[in-house]
Amino acid sequence: MTNTVLATSLLVAGYEPDLPIVRGVDFAVTKGEIVILLGPNGAGKSTFVKAIAGMVPVHSGTIHLAGRDITRVAPHRKLAEGLAFVPQTENVFASMSILENLQIAVALLPKAQRAAKIDALFARFPDLAIKPTRLAGALSGGQRQMLAVARALALDPPVLILDEPSAGLSPKTVGEVFAMLKRINGDGVTIILVEQNVKAAMAIADRAVILAEGRIAHEGTPAELADDPLIGKIYLGTARHVSSEAAL
Amino acid sequence: MNPQFLMDGLIAGAIIGLGAIGVTLTYSILRFSNFAHGELLSWGAYLALGISGALGFLAAGLKQPIGPFSFGWSLPIAAVLAIILTGLLALAVDAALFSSFRRRGSAIIIMVMASFGASLALRSLLEFFFTSKPAYFTQALQIAMKLGGGLRATPDQLAMLVVALVSVIAVHLVMTRTDIGRAMRAVSENPSLAGIAGIDVRRVIRTVWFLGAALACIAGMMSGLIIQIRPYLGHDLLLPLFAAAILGGIGSVPGAMIAGLIIGLCEAFTVQIIGAEWRSAVSFAILIAVLLVRPRGLFGKAS
Numbered sequence: 001m002t003n004t005v006l007a008t009s010l011l012v013a014g015y016e017p018d019l020p021i022v023r024g025v026d027f028a029v030t031k032g033e034i035v036i037l038l039g040p041n042g043a044g045k046s047t048f049v050k051a052i053a054g055m056v057p058v059h060s061g062t063i064h065l066a067g068r069d070i071t072r073v074a075p076h077r078k079l080a081e082g083l084a085f086v087p088q089t090e091n092v093f094a095s096m097s098i099l100e101n102l103q104i105a106v107a108l109l110p111k112a113q114r115a116a117k118i119d120a121l122f123a124r125f126p127d128l129a130i131k132p133t134r135l136a137g138a139l140s141g142g143q144r145q146m147l148a149v150a151r152a153l154a155l156d157p158p159v160l161i162l163d164e165p166s167a168g169l170s171p172k173t174v175g176e177v178f179a180m181l182k183r184i185n186g187d188g189v190t191i192i193l194v195e196q197n198v199k200a201a202m203a204i205a206d207r208a209v210i211l212a213e214g215r216i217a218h219e220g221t222p223a224e225l226a227d228d229p230l231i232g233k234i235y236l237g238t239a240r241h242v243s244s245e246a247a248l
Numbered sequence: 249m250n251p252q253f254l255m256d257g258l259i260a261g262a263i264i265g266l267g268a269i270g271v272t273l274t275y276s277i278l279r280f281s282n283f284a285h286g287e288l289l290s291w292g293a294y295l296a297l298g299i300s301g302a303l304g305f306l307a308a309g310l311k312q313p314i315g316p317f318s319f320g321w322s323l324p325i326a327a328v329l330a331i332i333l334t335g336l337l338a339l340a341v342d343a344a345l346f347s348s349f350r351r352r353g354s355a356i357i358i359m360v361m362a363s364f365g366a367s368l369a370l371r372s373l374l375e376f377f378f379t380s381k382p383a384y385f386t387q388a389l390q391i392a393m394k395l396g397g398g399l400r401a402t403p404d405q406l407a408m409l410v411v412a413l414v415s416v417i418a419v420h421l422v423m424t425r426t427d428i429g430r431a432m433r434a435v436s437e438n439p440s441l442a443g444i445a446g447i448d449v450r451r452v453i454r455t456v457w458f459l460g461a462a463l464a465c466i467a468g469m470m471s472g473l474i475i476q477i478r479p480y481l482g483h484d485l486l487l488p489l490f491a492a493a494i495l496g497g498i499g500s501v502p503g504a505m506i507a508g509l510i511i512g513l514c515e516a517f518t519v520q521i522i523g524a525e526w527r528s529a530v531s532f533a534i535l536i537a538v539l540l541v542r543p544r545g546l547f548g549k550a551s
Binding site: 053054055074075076077078079080084085087090091092093094095096100103104105107108151155 | 427430431433434437438440441442443444445448449549
């Protein structure tokens with residue numbers, strides 16, 4: 001298990017104490033993987049990743065990052081522990097400039113390293129360097145996503161979790177975002193993403209995990225899942241209108 | 249018309265503006281209207297009074313007026329200590345009262361009601377310790393200097409305007425140029441994103457209380473020095489403070505100060521044109537007008 005970078009064990013989580021949305025998920029990610037989380041609406045995908053990031057209370061179970069228990073670590077310390085999270089919406093500080101967003105991101109580094117880190121992020125995301133004083137709220141959807149990812153990568157986290165990074169983007173931009181994630185993964189970052197845009201995500205994923213009703217229903221490589229006729233029908237877009245409850 | 253209303257308005261406005269910065273920061277970061285903020289002005293003034301009195305008692309030389317001013321070194325020294333103590337008082341009230349409501353995720357209205365309670369308790373304590381009789385930092389009289397254009401001001405008044413200006417610039421620089429300032433703005437915009445971006449939200453909240461209380465203390469001391477010190481000093485300024493915070497745009501430090509000056513000048517103008525009994529109606533009229541016409545205020549973000 002030395003290659004497991006992130007693992008949850010019997011994780012139960014939800015906004016209300018008596019209303020678990022994630023109902024006992026055993027999940028493990030190997031170093032260097034891109035794992036995509038799929039499932040119907042309300043399956044608990046977003047709640048699951050938010051619970052890992054500390055934005056949703058964990059009722060029971062554990063979360064381990066590189067072997068360390070981070071279940072009860074405060075959200076603002078998870079970044080320093082090596083876990084970065086990009087929420088689906090409102091994932092940048094819209095009232096602040098690109099530069100200020102990145103200054104917040106590098107604030108946990110020693111002062112002497114910050115300027116160089118921001119330069120490195122601008123080199124990695126050149127679109128952001130064009131006008132760093134621009135307000136993040138004025139950016140296009142794709143640039144905003146890029147800024148959110150740049151912010152998350154500022155401390156070189158081993159694990160990056162993204163909640164529907166392609167939501168609301170044009171098809172062309174979706175392609176750019178996934179190409180960006182593939183590059184980041186190539187730099188050694190393990191990526192977990194929740195996605196509705198199944199086709200684009202399957203193209204870059206090493207493994208897909210399907211959640212249903214707060215539990216893992218299936219998992220496998222994209223090829224394995226695509227070959228399964230039922231799963232193909234429900235989740236991979238061959239028959240979008242089939243009710244998932246009836247099919248399962 | 250006597251142009252002196254400009255000077256009176258600027259001074260009243262500077263006091264309102266400094267107080268309003270605390271209101272606007274608490275509102276934007278802790279997300280509730282803190283009706284106990286006025287009491288921090290009163291406590292600031294009384295703490296400074298108590299400390300400067302004690303210093304003067306221990307070393308009479310400290311009471312000797314500095315140059316043209318009415319006060320001796322005991323007051324600036326007391327001011328520094330009073331600022332720290334007022335900040336600690338705000339932190340203590342938060343720890344004793346508001347933090348437990350935050351932990352429970354209480355509704356905003358509960359925080360607001362709690363702040364009413366805190367206001368009453370803090371004010372009554374002042375009346376208990378100091379009685380409701382007005383007090384003064386100094387008994388020395390000052391002659392107003394002619395500034396030209398028909399304006400007159402005492403050296404104390406001019407010094408207070410400088411203190412207000414320096415304080416606002418300092419807070420503005422903190423908010424825009426420092427890590428903690430950026431963190432405060434980040435929490436104000438989106439507390440949960442701030443958390444996952446590595447910002448310690450609880451530390452930001454403590455900073456907001458301390459900073460708001462420090463400015464309240466300065467405003468209270470200004471009011472005490474230029475007018476008088478009473479337990480109701482801050483309470484009576486509450487409406488102008490909220491009017492300024494809302495006119496300036498919630499969360500905007502320069503906005504709160506500029507709006508404070510606008511309200512101070514409008515009040516002084518009204519006193520001269522209509523009569524002193526209408527002074528307090530000014531803030532109320534401005535508050536209603538802003539809420540009807542431009543609820544986000546002069547510099548606020550559209551939500």
